[in-house]
Amino acid sequence: MAGLIFDSHCHYDDNAFDEDRYELLNKLLVDEGHVVDKMLHAAVDEKSSLFGIKTAERYVNYYTSIGFHPEYADDVPDNYMEILKTLYEKASATGKLRAVGEIGLDHHYEGYNADKQKTLFIDQVKFANEKGLPVIIHCRDATEECMGVLSELRPAGVMHCFSGSAETAEKVVGLGMYIGFTGALAFKNNKKAKRACEAVPLERLLLETDCPYMAPPPYRGERSDSSMIAETAKVMAEIKGVSAEEVLRATNENACRLFGIS
Template identity: 65%
Template sequence: MFDSHCHYDDHAFDEDRYEVLDRLLCDPDSPVDKVCHAATDEQSSLFGIETAKRYENFYTSVGFHPECMDTLPEDYMQKLDELYVKACSTHKLVAIGEIGLDYHYEGYDKDKQIKLFDKQVEYAVKKSLPVIVHCREATQDCLDVLNKYAPSGVVHCFSGSAETAEIVLGLGMYIGFTGALAFKNAKKARRALGVVPMDRLLLETDCP
């Protein structure tokens, strides 16, 4: 099994991070063979790069999540390029992400989010890397950017409609589902699951 989306840099793992990773990635009885760290900002990207050096079966991405807008460096595309170079040295860089749009919380700056997302998707396509896309309550704006560049990659933790899932699949992308699929109010996501072929389906822990 390959967990395609996880966040082992989260504070929930501060007490036993490497004990958990040792059990997960070094124990021959572990059901998980590989993981992909989904970076969310500069520090998270650096964590992924360093941890990829430590574990043979730990892969990583680099990128800036929409929720990091308040701490986003002005030269974020230069930073992204620097992170890309560092990550390439590990030979474990597999994506640009976690990037996208999130309009759930009050006070979001829509235009800044779209600009950040657009530039990172464009960068991923230029580097021939897939994207890990976060889309929350921003479906049409997200699809507009994906249609513009037609990247490879995954729309992760999918919560959209079956119709939206079909559009994403039509772009050639994968669709990822997390444990949220089991929530009682996730009926829409379960209907979307019904249109996703097995060879385009990813299951993610999105841990923690």
């Protein structure tokens, strides 16, 4: 069952993996009995995008994205679109570029620049549409604004680490997009996420870790990694009334469909 895992959103460039990054990736992706089928790196800035490109060259079943996260909007250089185009050329050369992201809006922390975030977001969605790539959307405390952009530009993609309502989930799916759930779905009191998951057809669901964050029970509080998706799949299976194996197979197929992986 575990060999069906597609982690559709991971951050193995995070400092939490500095001591054992490639040892862990080898164990998960390559070594005999490896438990993960595929991974998709979610880039957050230029450095992160370059990490994804390099690591995608190293592992056959590791894919990558390019993009600028909204939390870093104030630090993005003025020529960010030129940088994005250069990253696109480098990533395309690997044959492993599958998305533009992690992009979006984040109005959670005080002092955010809403205008700069929105401009950065719109420019990157338009770029993704131009290149025929799906987007990986980060949306926190900015649902109305984010949905406005998505409704207007209509990209293919996924709303990652979904924390919105069932009604918002239905609207996202209505745009032809997918919904990604992390280990937070398995948190005992996370009724809102469970209702949202229930509202989404299985063929529109993805599983992800957002590692090293949001490890599901019984690992909650620990550093997350892709193998833990097996626990999230069990909870999703209960919600959808199917087996965990069916959830893993369906979400794997969904991710392959969205990201153009044969």
